[in-house]
Amino acid sequence: MTTSTNGAFDRKPFIAGNWKMNMDHVQGITLLQKLAWTLSDAKHDYSRVEVAVFPPFTDLRGVQTLVQGDDLQVAYGGQDLSQFDSGAYTGDISGQFLNKLGCKYVLVGHSERRTIHNESDDVLNAKVKAAFKHGVIPVLCVGEGLEIRQAGTHVDHTLQQLRAGVAGLTNEQAAELVVAYEPVWAIGTGEVAGPEDAQEMCAAIRAELESLFGADVAAKTRLLYGGSVKANNAAAILQERDVDGLLVGGASLDPAEFANIVRFESHLVAD
Numbered sequence: 001m002t003t004s005t006n007g008a009f010d011r012k013p014f015i016a017g018n019w020k021m022n023m024d025h026v027q028g029i030t031l032l033q034k035l036a037w038t039l040s041d042a043k044h045d046y047s048r049v050e051v052a053v054f055p056p057f058t059d060l061r062g063v064q065t066l067v068q069g070d071d072l073q074v075a076y077g078g079q080d081l082s083q084f085d086s087g088a089y090t091g092d093i094s095g096q097f098l099n100k101l102g103c104k105y106v107l108v109g110h111s112e113r114r115t116i117h118n119e120s121d122d123v124l125n126a127k128v129k130a131a132f133k134h135g136v137i138p139v140l141c142v143g144e145g146l147e148i149r150q151a152g153t154h155v156d157h158t159l160q161q162l163r164a165g166v167a168g169l170t171n172e173q174a175a176e177l178v179v180a181y182e183p184v185w186a187i188g189t190g191e192v193a194g195p196e197d198a199q200e201m202c203a204a205i206r207a208e209l210e211s212l213f214g215a216d217v218a219a220k221t222r223l224l225y226g227g228s229v230k231a232n233n234a235a236a237i238l239q240e241r242d243v244d245g246l247l248v249g250g251a252s253l254d255p256a257e258f259a260n261i262v263r264f265e266s267h268l269v270a271d
Ligand SMILES: O=C(CO)COP(=O)(O)O
Pocket: 018, 110, 182, 186, 187, 188, 189, 190, 226, 227, 228, 229, 247, 248, 249, 250, 251
């Protein structure tokens, strides 16, 4: 994360919680309400640090109602979408439906979709394009497994996922896109990547975006780190130059812990 001389962030930090398959529609609005109250009590400045949650699909209508009814500033999104617009695709969710439910974002290519549901790079690229088509910002998830990390080919692997995911995007779309680097070996394991690992990969991703779309676009794209983020490791990761935010799993299910992560500025070590 980098700041200009006036202390403003060059790219608005973005802290997002991926609830995965947790929180039914009643539990979900309770969690969101507690998060909103906690951040309100802490006088969180949403114009300085953006906050979003990614609930299960069944929670989205209730989340929309709560956000609109209480005028909450928490953004929200889906955890996946169909590459198709509508039709005979049983079980799929169209980006058009997510847009109608007020989703600002949608996760694309989370490692649990790539592995459990065998989503290919071509399908994921189609999903990225479908998200933009329906006015929802894709959060493209990339990252390597343990074997690839141990083989030392993690940079090439991650950049190949990135290139496939952003193929055919316009410069404007690439600038609006969010990319989340989530090493699979750090997800749900408690093995958080060190700040230097997160920086190495986000710098490589930004350099690849520059080669594909130019320096102006690469300077705008927000890059997140995800994988065993907790309140006690978030600030150190966010102090890295090319890390603009975090995609948090388990810790986002605890409103106090997630609010502590969102409030990372209060934990930043003075340079
Ligand atoms: O997959 C993740 C976020 O999308 C990370 O999950 P954990 O924070 O539970 O490791």
